[in-house]
Every structure is written in C-alpha cells, then in structure tokens.
Amino acid sequence: MKILNLLLLIILVSSIDSCFSLSSKNVKRRLFNNEEDVVSIKDGLIRGTIIDSHRVFYGIPFARPPVGELRFEDPIFPKGWKNVKDCTRQKEQCIQDCKLSNGACSQIGTSEDCLYLDVFVPRKLENKKSASIPVMVFIPGGSFIQGTGSCALYEASKFANSSVIVVNLNYRLGALGFMGTDLLSGNFGFLDQVIALQWVRSNIEAFGGDKNQVTIFGESAGASSVVAHLISERSKNLFQRAIVSSGPFTLGFKTKSQARGISNRFSSKIGCNIEDIECLRSKTTKEILKAQSDVEFSFSGKLMDIVTVWTPVVDCDILPAQPLTMIRDGILVNNVPLIxxxxxxxxxxxxxxxxxxKISPNKYKNIVSSMFGSNSHLVLNKYPAAPDNEDCRPILSTLYGDYVFRCSNRYLINKLIQHSSKSLPVIYHYLFKHALSSGHPIPYCSGIACHSSELSMIFNTYESALGLDLDDEEIHFSEDISRYWINFVSNGNPNNGLTSSKMIDWSPISKSLNNSLIMLPDFQSKDIISSDEKCDLFDKISYKGYTKKSSKLCPS
Incomplete structure (x- = not known):
C-alpha cells in the first residue's frame, strides 16, 4: 500500500511538473505558438511583459556580476541558464549615491551586481520572419558617478510604440568603474558599455531587431561615452549611427597619471595601498561610496574638476587619445552619421x-583665473564680472556652458566638416531652447533650458517621470522631437519618416551650409555655427590644451 501511494505521488508530481515546467524544451515549443512574452537569446530563455502595443524585458544580464574576484576586472559575458529567466522587473542601479533630479534615479535601490539592460520592443512586426526593426541603445549620464538606464525618465514605451527597439543599459560607476592604476586600466565602466553593445549585436535579432541598424544615444557623461565609442577600436562595427546630447567635451578624460593620482587619494581614504587589489576588493560598497565622497569633496569649488572626478582613462589602448585631439585631426574609428x-x-x-x-565679482575673477590662467583677461573681456554687490553666478553659468559644452560642440562639428574630404560623417546639429511651462524639478532651472531639460521631451516621460502638466503645444512639440529621433534611428536622416505639420527640414551641417535646428515649439532653422566671437576665442586658447598643435596622440 505504501509503495502504491508513493507511485501515485510520483505520478502526480510529474503531472504537475509537465503542466507548469519552464524548461527550455517546453518554452521553445510555446514560442512556435506565438507566445510573445518569452524570447530565446544566446544564453537562454527570458520572459518579459506585454504592455499594450509593445513588450518589455527588464534586467537581462549582459555580463557576469562584477563582484568578488571580478571587481576591478574587465566584464565577462554571462553564463547561460537552463530555465526561463524572469525579466519582468527592473534590477538595481549600479552602486552610487544618486542625487539626480526626479525620475532619473532607480526606485529599487543599488547593487554591485548591476550589469543588466532593459529592452523595449514593438509588438507588431511588419515581417516576423526577418529582423528589421531599427535599434537605439541609450547610455545614461550622471558625471560617471551616478545614473541608470533603469529609471522612469528613460522609460521607452513611446519609442517602442513607434516601431523602434530601445535598449537601456547600466555600467559601473565611480571607483568601481574607473579606478586607474599601474595594474588597473580604469576603463571597466566603458568596457561594460562595449560588452553591452556586443550583446546587442549577438542577441537583438531574437527580438526582431536589426543588428546592422544600431544607433547609440547618450546625454552628458553618456554623450562623452558615445564619443569615446566613436574613437575606440573596441567599439568598431558595433553601431551605425550616434546621437550626442550635451557632451562636456572640454572636461575630457583622465590621463593615466591623473587617474592614478585620484585612485591614490581614494585608496588612502579607504585604507588600502593603491596596488593592493585584495584589500580594495575586501571593502564594502558603503566604504567605497564614503571614500569616493571624500575624494570628490577635495575638489569642491573647482568647476573644471568636480564635475568629472571619475572618467574613462586615455590609456593608449582602449582609448587612444582625448576625443577632441583625435577629432582635431579628423580621426574617427567609427565613421557614422551623427546628431x-x-x-x-x-x-x-x-x-x-x-x-x-552668491559669487562676488572678486571671487568670480579668481574662478576665471583658475580656469584660464594667463588667458583669463581675454575671457573676462567677453564675460565681464557683474557690477559690485551683484551675483556673478549668471555670467559664470553662461561662461561655463559655452566653454564646456556649446563651443566645444561647435569645435567638434567644424573640425569634422573641415576633414569631410576624408569621408567623415553627416552631422545634424540642434540647440534646445525651450523652457518647460510647468517649471522644472530643480528650482534654479525653472524658466530656462537647463542641462538635460530635453530628455523628458525626447522620451515623452515629462508626466510619468517628472509629474509635469504640459500644454497641448508642448505635448505636440515633445512628440515631434521624438519623431526626429525615430527617423534618424530608422534611416540615418531625421527628416525621412514620421512627420507633422510643425516639423521643418533639418539640414545637415556642411562646408556651404551651417543651419542648425532650433528646438522650440515653432521649430527654426538658423546658422549659429559660422560666426561666434566667444567660441572663436576658446578655439584659439584651446580646450584644456586638447586642441593645441602640441597635443599628441599616443605613440604608434
């Protein structure tokens, strides 16, 4: 009797298992029955979520967890798995103390095990038998110490609803991503991005994507990352277009000696010898964040240093030179159309x-002197201090924005056009000028077009991420910006594809035509590149020396 009961129990369990098992064999059979929530990628099967007209797969591993012995190591592709991996929830953001504005930080928390990406996929495919959907890979910003692709601001449903696949990735930040010593490259975070792009090339066809129509898009530190991919052999042939938004190119990347100096400060703060990797690996993430904060505090008030204490490292291998130096000479490893x-x-x-x-006039002059040295008097002629007893932060803001962002962008564009005989890429330039009618989550950004203001408009997440109630004109404006992006991702030309009555022709920059797209609810086309005395001055005195004739590439 006991044996009979045992046999009945075994049959019952086997029956249940056959009904509910998530084995690869069973799920692959279901895939042929058009089960859209499950996809078979190189490493195994994953289950996502179906939302209206698109699908979302959250938290897909693109590398092994960089913990334990893999801390301070180049990323390694993940191990495969046998059963279906649940990809219905976002993973934690990489280790950071996130102080970004509303919607740009993860609500889940942080983890050192963070090398995951999210994929937003259209449900309706024109041809299910062929991989034909263009792909946009988004690289988030945050001064290389904070930020994540897994947040409300970058929720990409609107793009997926417009037949574009979006991949939002994460990469290691701060010391964990950019610790550079004689033994450590300092480029772990950048290589995380590279392996994520390799993952896209190997796996995106499983989602209906076209591996030969990949656009990388980054803002701020993400934009600096995109330009790093333009000049790195490690990223060769991994993308076909690029979008570069608000890149602080004047700040550049750390040299090996600079990276070692910062890493030495960090090691001292955390209580390790700089070359004692085992000691560094033994420290908790809380101790790491505390040491990072102490290092960053030592740069307080130094505008040219505090924004990017940690960056990728020019090591003459992964990154052969400063991006502005290479572009000065017309050198791009990845020659692709650009926005x-x-x-x-x-x-x-x-x-x-x-x-x-408030910054007094005297303090302002001292700041300018620390930024420009012997050329400070030339800069003060163009950016004079405010009258006595008035705040100089407004004029310093204009100076910093011009020198770090706007004019270095102009320099980059002009040099690429100058070298266009070498078949360098088609370039589209924009200036976002719109101040959101509902204000800005950051008080001192209200009423102006602040750094990153365009992101909620591009992703159409102004309401869901920022809680902004835009008027009808702004809603259409946001949709039109997204249309320009979708068109560019789809065919390399922002004008071909989705359109509306408000959109105008966005001409590429050329030797004979310098019209930029002015992003306002009533779009304008205007030449803001050709004539600019302030930028001419910065071109002349160089951008931190990166564009001087004496600045060199690494030895061949």
Missing amino acids: IGETKDEGNLFVYLNFNK
Whole structure:
C-alpha cells in the first residue's frame, strides 16, 4: 500500500511538473505558438511583459556580476541558464549615491551586481520572419558617478510604440568603474558599455531587431561615452549611427597619471595601498561610496574638476587619445552619421549646484583665473564680472556652458566638416531652447533650458517621470522631437519618416551650409555655427590644451 501511494505521488508530481515546467524544451515549443512574452537569446530563455502595443524585458544580464574576484576586472559575458529567466522587473542601479533630479534615479535601490539592460520592443512586426526593426541603445549620464538606464525618465514605451527597439543599459560607476592604476586600466565602466553593445549585436535579432541598424544615444557623461565609442577600436562595427546630447567635451578624460593620482587619494581614504587589489576588493560598497565622497569633496569649488572626478582613462589602448585631439585631426574609428546638440543654458545646473551662495565679482575673477590662467583677461573681456554687490553666478553659468559644452560642440562639428574630404560623417546639429511651462524639478532651472531639460521631451516621460502638466503645444512639440529621433534611428536622416505639420527640414551641417535646428515649439532653422566671437576665442586658447598643435596622440 505504501509503495502504491508513493507511485501515485510520483505520478502526480510529474503531472504537475509537465503542466507548469519552464524548461527550455517546453518554452521553445510555446514560442512556435506565438507566445510573445518569452524570447530565446544566446544564453537562454527570458520572459518579459506585454504592455499594450509593445513588450518589455527588464534586467537581462549582459555580463557576469562584477563582484568578488571580478571587481576591478574587465566584464565577462554571462553564463547561460537552463530555465526561463524572469525579466519582468527592473534590477538595481549600479552602486552610487544618486542625487539626480526626479525620475532619473532607480526606485529599487543599488547593487554591485548591476550589469543588466532593459529592452523595449514593438509588438507588431511588419515581417516576423526577418529582423528589421531599427535599434537605439541609450547610455545614461550622471558625471560617471551616478545614473541608470533603469529609471522612469528613460522609460521607452513611446519609442517602442513607434516601431523602434530601445535598449537601456547600466555600467559601473565611480571607483568601481574607473579606478586607474599601474595594474588597473580604469576603463571597466566603458568596457561594460562595449560588452553591452556586443550583446546587442549577438542577441537583438531574437527580438526582431536589426543588428546592422544600431544607433547609440547618450546625454552628458553618456554623450562623452558615445564619443569615446566613436574613437575606440573596441567599439568598431558595433553601431551605425550616434546621437550626442550635451557632451562636456572640454572636461575630457583622465590621463593615466591623473587617474592614478585620484585612485591614490581614494585608496588612502579607504585604507588600502593603491596596488593592493585584495584589500580594495575586501571593502564594502558603503566604504567605497564614503571614500569616493571624500575624494570628490577635495575638489569642491573647482568647476573644471568636480564635475568629472571619475572618467574613462586615455590609456593608449582602449582609448587612444582625448576625443577632441583625435577629432582635431579628423580621426574617427567609427565613421557614422551623427546628431550633436546642446541646451541653451547648460552651465546653470553645475554652477548653482556647486555654489549655493552668491559669487562676488572678486571671487568670480579668481574662478576665471583658475580656469584660464594667463588667458583669463581675454575671457573676462567677453564675460565681464557683474557690477559690485551683484551675483556673478549668471555670467559664470553662461561662461561655463559655452566653454564646456556649446563651443566645444561647435569645435567638434567644424573640425569634422573641415576633414569631410576624408569621408567623415553627416552631422545634424540642434540647440534646445525651450523652457518647460510647468517649471522644472530643480528650482534654479525653472524658466530656462537647463542641462538635460530635453530628455523628458525626447522620451515623452515629462508626466510619468517628472509629474509635469504640459500644454497641448508642448505635448505636440515633445512628440515631434521624438519623431526626429525615430527617423534618424530608422534611416540615418531625421527628416525621412514620421512627420507633422510643425516639423521643418533639418539640414545637415556642411562646408556651404551651417543651419542648425532650433528646438522650440515653432521649430527654426538658423546658422549659429559660422560666426561666434566667444567660441572663436576658446578655439584659439584651446580646450584644456586638447586642441593645441602640441597635443599628441599616443605613440604608434
């Protein structure tokens, strides 16, 4: 009797298992029955979520967890899995103390195990038998110490609803991503991005995507990352177009000696010898964040240093030179069509964030002197101090925005056009000038086009992420910006594809035509590149020396 009961129990369990098992064999059978929530990628099967007209797959691993012995190591592709992996919930953001504005930080928390990406996919495919959907890979910003692709601001449903696949990725930040010593490259965070792009090339066809129509898009530190991919052999042939928004190119990347100096400060703060990797690996993430904060505090008030304490490292291997130096000479490893742009008031966020009290005229002059040395008098002629007893933060904001963002963008564009005989890429330039009618989550950004103001408009997440109630004109404006992006991602030309009555022709920059797209609810086309005395001055005195004739590439 006991044996009979045992046999009945075994049969019952087997029956249940056959009904509910998520084995690869069963699910692959279901895939042929058009089960859209399950996709088979190189490493195994994943289950996502179906939302209206698109599908979302959250938290797909593109590398092994960089923990334990893999901390301070180049990323490694993940191990495969046998059963279906649940990809219906977002993963934690990489280790950081996120202080970004509303919607740009994860609500889930942080983890050192963070090398995951999210994929937003249209449900309706024109041809289900072929991989034909263009792909946009978004690289988030945050000064290389904070930020995540897994947040409300970058929720990409609107793009997916317009037949574009969007991949939002994460990468290691701060010391964990950019610790550079004689033994450590300092480029772990950048290589995380590279392996994520490799993952896209290997797996995106499983979602109906076209691996030969990949656009990388980054803002701020993400834009600096995009330009790093333009000049790195490690990223060769991994994308076909690029969008560069508000890149602080004047700040550049750390040299090996600079990276070692910062890493030495960090090691001292955390209580390890700089070359004692085992000691560094033994520290908790809480201790790491505390040491990072102490290092960053030592740069307080130094505008040219505090914004990017940690960056990728020019190591003459992964990154062969400063991006502005390579572009000065017309050298791009990845020669692709580009959208490049900035907001009107880039500098306000950084100046007011770092100086919460008024800046006197004397202090302003000292700051300019520390930024420009012997050329400070030339700069003060163009950006004179405010009258006595008035706040100089507004003029410093304009100066910083021009020098770090706007004029270095202009320099980059002009040099690429100058070298266009070498078949360098088609370039579209924009200036975002619109101040949101509902205000801005950051008080000192209200009424102006602050750094990153365009992101909620591009992703159409102004309401869901920021809680903004835009008027009808602004809603259509946001949709039109997204249409330009979708068209560019789809065919390399922002004008071909989705359109509306408000959209105008966005001409590429050329040797004979310098019209930029002015992003306002009533779009304008205007030449803001050709004549600019302030930018001419910065071109002449160089951008931190990166564009001087004496600046060199790495030895061949």
